[in-house]
Amino acid sequence: MRRPLFYRIVDDVTANDEYFQRRPDATDRQSLSPLQKCTGAMRVLAYGTSVDAVDEYLRISATTTRDALMNFVDGVISCFGDEYLRKPNKDDLARLLHAGDQRGFPGMIGSIECMHWEWKNCPSAWAGQYAGRSGKPTIILEVVASYDLWIWHTFFGTPGSLNDINCR
Incomplete structure:
Protein backbone atom coordinates (compact mmCIF):
# COMPACT_ATOMS: atom_id res chain seq x y z
CA MET A 1 0.00 0.00 0.00
CA ARG A 2 1.32 3.42 -0.83
CA ARG A 3 2.12 5.69 2.09
CA PRO A 4 -0.34 8.52 1.19
CA LEU A 5 -3.22 6.02 1.01
CA PHE A 6 -2.21 4.50 4.34
CA TYR A 7 -2.07 7.93 5.98
CA ARG A 8 -5.43 8.91 4.47
CA ILE A 9 -7.07 5.82 5.95
CA VAL A 10 -5.39 6.38 9.35
CA ASP A 11 -6.36 10.07 9.40
CA ASP A 12 -9.99 9.45 8.43
CA VAL A 13 -10.46 6.57 10.86
CA THR A 14 -8.74 8.51 13.67
CA ALA A 15 -10.88 11.61 13.08
CA ASN A 16 -14.09 9.59 13.32
CA ASP A 17 -13.29 7.22 16.21
CA GLU A 18 -12.20 8.19 19.72
CA TYR A 19 -10.52 4.83 20.18
CA PHE A 20 -7.69 5.78 17.83
CA GLN A 21 -7.13 9.27 19.22
CA ARG A 22 -4.12 9.56 21.49
CA ARG A 43 -1.18 -6.31 9.31
CA VAL A 44 -3.66 -8.79 10.80
CA LEU A 45 -6.05 -8.20 7.89
CA ALA A 46 -3.37 -8.22 5.18
CA TYR A 47 -1.43 -11.27 6.29
CA GLY A 48 -4.26 -13.23 7.89
CA THR A 49 -2.26 -13.70 11.07
CA SER A 50 -3.48 -13.98 14.62
CA VAL A 51 -3.68 -10.88 16.78
CA ASP A 52 -0.68 -11.89 18.87
CA ALA A 53 1.59 -12.01 15.78
CA VAL A 54 2.18 -8.25 15.86
CA ASP A 55 2.95 -7.89 19.56
CA ASN A 71 -12.62 -0.61 15.80
CA PHE A 72 -10.61 -0.29 12.58
CA VAL A 73 -13.06 -2.42 10.58
CA ASP A 74 -16.01 -0.44 11.98
CA GLY A 75 -14.17 2.81 11.23
CA VAL A 76 -13.39 1.86 7.63
CA ILE A 77 -17.00 0.84 7.06
CA SER A 78 -18.34 4.10 8.50
CA CYS A 79 -15.78 6.30 6.70
CA PHE A 80 -15.62 4.63 3.30
CA GLY A 81 -18.66 2.35 3.14
CA ASP A 82 -20.94 4.66 1.18
CA GLU A 83 -18.35 5.15 -1.56
CA TYR A 84 -16.38 1.91 -1.74
CA LEU A 85 -18.39 -0.82 0.01
CA ARG A 86 -21.60 -0.74 -1.96
CA LYS A 87 -23.37 -2.64 -4.69
CA PRO A 88 -23.33 -1.11 -8.16
CA ASN A 89 -26.32 1.13 -8.82
CA LYS A 90 -28.10 1.73 -12.15
CA ASP A 91 -25.66 4.46 -13.19
CA ASP A 92 -22.64 2.26 -12.40
CA LEU A 93 -24.09 -0.65 -14.37
CA ALA A 94 -24.92 1.58 -17.34
CA ARG A 95 -21.36 2.99 -17.32
CA LEU A 96 -19.78 -0.46 -17.02
CA LEU A 97 -21.98 -1.98 -19.73
CA HIS A 98 -21.20 0.94 -22.06
CA ALA A 99 -17.45 0.56 -21.44
CA GLY A 100 -17.69 -3.20 -22.07
CA ASP A 101 -19.62 -2.60 -25.29
CA GLN A 102 -17.00 -0.08 -26.49
CA ARG A 103 -14.27 -2.66 -25.89
CA GLY A 104 -16.12 -5.38 -27.78
CA PHE A 105 -17.58 -7.26 -24.80
CA PRO A 106 -21.30 -6.40 -24.75
CA GLY A 107 -23.17 -7.36 -21.58
CA MET A 108 -20.02 -7.65 -19.48
CA ILE A 109 -19.68 -5.52 -16.33
CA GLY A 110 -16.08 -6.50 -15.62
CA SER A 111 -13.51 -9.21 -16.11
CA ILE A 112 -13.55 -12.32 -13.99
CA GLU A 113 -10.31 -13.70 -12.66
CA CYS A 114 -9.67 -16.86 -10.69
CA MET A 115 -6.44 -17.56 -8.88
CA HIS A 116 -5.17 -20.29 -6.61
CA TRP A 117 -3.49 -19.18 -3.38
CA GLU A 118 -1.32 -21.72 -1.66
CA TRP A 119 -2.42 -22.29 1.95
CA LYS A 120 0.84 -22.67 3.84
CA ASN A 121 -0.69 -23.34 7.27
CA CYS A 122 -3.48 -25.67 6.19
CA PRO A 123 -4.24 -28.26 8.90
CA SER A 124 -2.97 -31.64 7.72
CA ALA A 125 -6.43 -33.20 8.26
CA TRP A 126 -7.87 -30.80 5.66
CA ALA A 127 -5.01 -30.96 3.15
CA GLY A 128 -6.74 -33.54 0.93
CA GLN A 129 -9.96 -31.64 0.41
CA TYR A 130 -8.08 -28.37 -0.29
CA ALA A 131 -5.59 -29.91 -2.73
CA GLY A 132 -5.37 -27.87 -5.89
CA ARG A 133 -3.92 -28.61 -9.28
CA SER A 134 -0.39 -28.45 -7.85
CA GLY A 135 -1.22 -31.07 -5.23
CA LYS A 136 -0.65 -28.55 -2.44
CA PRO A 137 -3.47 -27.11 -0.31
CA THR A 138 -4.91 -24.04 -2.02
CA ILE A 139 -7.84 -21.67 -1.72
CA ILE A 140 -9.45 -20.18 -4.83
CA LEU A 141 -10.15 -16.46 -5.11
CA GLU A 142 -12.69 -15.43 -7.75
CA VAL A 143 -12.93 -11.72 -8.49
CA VAL A 144 -14.98 -9.58 -10.85
CA ALA A 145 -13.26 -6.22 -11.37
CA SER A 146 -14.17 -3.40 -13.73
CA TYR A 147 -11.73 -1.56 -15.95
CA ASP A 148 -11.30 1.16 -13.29
CA LEU A 149 -10.24 -1.49 -10.73
CA TRP A 150 -13.42 -1.49 -8.67
CA ILE A 151 -14.02 -4.94 -7.25
CA TRP A 152 -17.71 -5.81 -7.64
CA HIS A 153 -17.64 -9.43 -6.53
CA THR A 154 -15.28 -11.69 -4.58
CA PHE A 155 -15.56 -15.32 -3.58
CA PHE A 156 -13.18 -17.56 -1.67
CA GLY A 157 -13.69 -21.28 -2.10
CA THR A 158 -12.12 -24.69 -2.26
CA PRO A 159 -10.68 -26.23 -5.44
CA GLY A 160 -13.48 -27.78 -7.47
CA SER A 161 -16.17 -25.56 -5.92
CA LEU A 162 -16.40 -23.42 -9.07
CA ASN A 163 -17.45 -24.63 -12.48
CA ASP A 164 -15.35 -22.13 -14.42
CA ILE A 165 -12.79 -23.62 -16.79
CA ASN A 166 -10.18 -21.03 -15.70
CA CYS A 167 -10.31 -22.14 -12.06
CA ARG A 168 -9.23 -25.75 -12.50
Whole structure:
Protein backbone atom coordinates (compact mmCIF):
# COMPACT_ATOMS: atom_id res chain seq x y z
CA MET A 1 0.00 0.00 0.00
CA ARG A 2 1.32 3.42 -0.83
CA ARG A 3 2.12 5.69 2.09
CA PRO A 4 -0.34 8.52 1.19
CA LEU A 5 -3.22 6.02 1.01
CA PHE A 6 -2.21 4.50 4.34
CA TYR A 7 -2.07 7.93 5.98
CA ARG A 8 -5.43 8.91 4.47
CA ILE A 9 -7.07 5.82 5.95
CA VAL A 10 -5.39 6.38 9.35
CA ASP A 11 -6.36 10.07 9.40
CA ASP A 12 -9.99 9.45 8.43
CA VAL A 13 -10.46 6.57 10.86
CA THR A 14 -8.74 8.51 13.67
CA ALA A 15 -10.88 11.61 13.08
CA ASN A 16 -14.09 9.59 13.32
CA ASP A 17 -13.29 7.22 16.21
CA GLU A 18 -12.20 8.19 19.72
CA TYR A 19 -10.52 4.83 20.18
CA PHE A 20 -7.69 5.78 17.83
CA GLN A 21 -7.13 9.27 19.22
CA ARG A 22 -4.12 9.56 21.49
CA ARG A 23 -4.95 10.43 25.11
CA PRO A 24 -3.54 9.71 28.57
CA ASP A 25 -4.30 6.34 30.11
CA ALA A 26 -5.04 5.53 33.76
CA THR A 27 -1.39 5.98 34.75
CA ASP A 28 -1.24 9.38 32.99
CA ARG A 29 1.01 8.00 30.21
CA GLN A 30 0.17 8.61 26.58
CA SER A 31 -1.71 5.76 24.96
CA LEU A 32 -0.58 4.00 21.81
CA SER A 33 -0.44 6.10 18.66
CA PRO A 34 -3.07 5.81 15.94
CA LEU A 35 -0.32 4.58 13.61
CA GLN A 36 0.49 1.67 15.93
CA LYS A 37 -3.14 0.65 16.29
CA CYS A 38 -3.99 0.98 12.58
CA THR A 39 -0.77 -0.75 11.50
CA GLY A 40 -1.54 -3.67 13.81
CA ALA A 41 -5.08 -3.95 12.45
CA MET A 42 -3.94 -3.74 8.83
CA ARG A 43 -1.18 -6.31 9.31
CA VAL A 44 -3.66 -8.79 10.80
CA LEU A 45 -6.05 -8.20 7.89
CA ALA A 46 -3.37 -8.22 5.18
CA TYR A 47 -1.43 -11.27 6.29
CA GLY A 48 -4.26 -13.23 7.89
CA THR A 49 -2.26 -13.70 11.07
CA SER A 50 -3.48 -13.98 14.62
CA VAL A 51 -3.68 -10.88 16.78
CA ASP A 52 -0.68 -11.89 18.87
CA ALA A 53 1.59 -12.01 15.78
CA VAL A 54 2.18 -8.25 15.86
CA ASP A 55 2.95 -7.89 19.56
CA GLU A 56 6.74 -7.87 19.24
CA TYR A 57 6.80 -5.86 16.02
CA LEU A 58 4.51 -3.06 17.27
CA ARG A 59 4.76 -3.52 21.05
CA ILE A 60 1.00 -4.02 21.35
CA SER A 61 -0.75 -6.75 23.33
CA ALA A 62 -3.03 -9.24 21.62
CA THR A 63 -6.07 -7.76 23.38
CA THR A 64 -5.25 -4.25 22.18
CA THR A 65 -4.64 -5.52 18.64
CA ARG A 66 -8.01 -7.31 18.66
CA ASP A 67 -9.76 -4.16 19.92
CA ALA A 68 -7.92 -2.07 17.31
CA LEU A 69 -8.93 -4.52 14.60
CA MET A 70 -12.60 -4.41 15.56
CA ASN A 71 -12.62 -0.61 15.80
CA PHE A 72 -10.61 -0.29 12.58
CA VAL A 73 -13.06 -2.42 10.58
CA ASP A 74 -16.01 -0.44 11.98
CA GLY A 75 -14.17 2.81 11.23
CA VAL A 76 -13.39 1.86 7.63
CA ILE A 77 -17.00 0.84 7.06
CA SER A 78 -18.34 4.10 8.50
CA CYS A 79 -15.78 6.30 6.70
CA PHE A 80 -15.62 4.63 3.30
CA GLY A 81 -18.66 2.35 3.14
CA ASP A 82 -20.94 4.66 1.18
CA GLU A 83 -18.35 5.15 -1.56
CA TYR A 84 -16.38 1.91 -1.74
CA LEU A 85 -18.39 -0.82 0.01
CA ARG A 86 -21.60 -0.74 -1.96
CA LYS A 87 -23.37 -2.64 -4.69
CA PRO A 88 -23.33 -1.11 -8.16
CA ASN A 89 -26.32 1.13 -8.82
CA LYS A 90 -28.10 1.73 -12.15
CA ASP A 91 -25.66 4.46 -13.19
CA ASP A 92 -22.64 2.26 -12.40
CA LEU A 93 -24.09 -0.65 -14.37
CA ALA A 94 -24.92 1.58 -17.34
CA ARG A 95 -21.36 2.99 -17.32
CA LEU A 96 -19.78 -0.46 -17.02
CA LEU A 97 -21.98 -1.98 -19.73
CA HIS A 98 -21.20 0.94 -22.06
CA ALA A 99 -17.45 0.56 -21.44
CA GLY A 100 -17.69 -3.20 -22.07
CA ASP A 101 -19.62 -2.60 -25.29
CA GLN A 102 -17.00 -0.08 -26.49
CA ARG A 103 -14.27 -2.66 -25.89
CA GLY A 104 -16.12 -5.38 -27.78
CA PHE A 105 -17.58 -7.26 -24.80
CA PRO A 106 -21.30 -6.40 -24.75
CA GLY A 107 -23.17 -7.36 -21.58
CA MET A 108 -20.02 -7.65 -19.48
CA ILE A 109 -19.68 -5.52 -16.33
CA GLY A 110 -16.08 -6.50 -15.62
CA SER A 111 -13.51 -9.21 -16.11
CA ILE A 112 -13.55 -12.32 -13.99
CA GLU A 113 -10.31 -13.70 -12.66
CA CYS A 114 -9.67 -16.86 -10.69
CA MET A 115 -6.44 -17.56 -8.88
CA HIS A 116 -5.17 -20.29 -6.61
CA TRP A 117 -3.49 -19.18 -3.38
CA GLU A 118 -1.32 -21.72 -1.66
CA TRP A 119 -2.42 -22.29 1.95
CA LYS A 120 0.84 -22.67 3.84
CA ASN A 121 -0.69 -23.34 7.27
CA CYS A 122 -3.48 -25.67 6.19
CA PRO A 123 -4.24 -28.26 8.90
CA SER A 124 -2.97 -31.64 7.72
CA ALA A 125 -6.43 -33.20 8.26
CA TRP A 126 -7.87 -30.80 5.66
CA ALA A 127 -5.01 -30.96 3.15
CA GLY A 128 -6.74 -33.54 0.93
CA GLN A 129 -9.96 -31.64 0.41
CA TYR A 130 -8.08 -28.37 -0.29
CA ALA A 131 -5.59 -29.91 -2.73
CA GLY A 132 -5.37 -27.87 -5.89
CA ARG A 133 -3.92 -28.61 -9.28
CA SER A 134 -0.39 -28.45 -7.85
CA GLY A 135 -1.22 -31.07 -5.23
CA LYS A 136 -0.65 -28.55 -2.44
CA PRO A 137 -3.47 -27.11 -0.31
CA THR A 138 -4.91 -24.04 -2.02
CA ILE A 139 -7.84 -21.67 -1.72
CA ILE A 140 -9.45 -20.18 -4.83
CA LEU A 141 -10.15 -16.46 -5.11
CA GLU A 142 -12.69 -15.43 -7.75
CA VAL A 143 -12.93 -11.72 -8.49
CA VAL A 144 -14.98 -9.58 -10.85
CA ALA A 145 -13.26 -6.22 -11.37
CA SER A 146 -14.17 -3.40 -13.73
CA TYR A 147 -11.73 -1.56 -15.95
CA ASP A 148 -11.30 1.16 -13.29
CA LEU A 149 -10.24 -1.49 -10.73
CA TRP A 150 -13.42 -1.49 -8.67
CA ILE A 151 -14.02 -4.94 -7.25
CA TRP A 152 -17.71 -5.81 -7.64
CA HIS A 153 -17.64 -9.43 -6.53
CA THR A 154 -15.28 -11.69 -4.58
CA PHE A 155 -15.56 -15.32 -3.58
CA PHE A 156 -13.18 -17.56 -1.67
CA GLY A 157 -13.69 -21.28 -2.10
CA THR A 158 -12.12 -24.69 -2.26
CA PRO A 159 -10.68 -26.23 -5.44
CA GLY A 160 -13.48 -27.78 -7.47
CA SER A 161 -16.17 -25.56 -5.92
CA LEU A 162 -16.40 -23.42 -9.07
CA ASN A 163 -17.45 -24.63 -12.48
CA ASP A 164 -15.35 -22.13 -14.42
CA ILE A 165 -12.79 -23.62 -16.79
CA ASN A 166 -10.18 -21.03 -15.70
CA CYS A 167 -10.31 -22.14 -12.06
CA ARG A 168 -9.23 -25.75 -12.50
